[in-house]
Amino acid sequence: MSKKKIIREFQEEFVLSDKYEYTFDKDVCGKTIEVTVPKHHAHRIRPKLPRWWREYRTIVCYKEEKKTSPDDE
Numbered sequence: 001m002s003k004k005k006i007i008r009e010f011q012e013e014f015v016l017s018d019k020y021e022y023t024f025d026k027d028v029c030g031k032t033i034e035v036t037v038p039k040h041h042a043h044r045i046r047p048k049l050p051r052w053w054r055e056y057r058t059i060v061c062y063k064e065e066k067k068t069s070p071d072d073e
Helices: 002-012 038-048
Strands: 021-027 030-038 058-061
Touching: 002 021, 002 030, 030 038, 038 058
Parallel strands: 030 058
Antiparallel strands: 021 030
């Protein structure tokens, strides 16, 4: 099964946005799907996902949103 199809099924099953970043990786526990979300979404998404889905361990990561200020320009 292709990675795109796996991600599509994962998104449909857990009603996740296609704007999130999905990556496949491997660690000591086996294969993983990492979902990177904005920081303010992480607290809602983590309880929604199981620790394991099919043969993948699921990990929710977040990224800080960049705040622009007038000094940055």
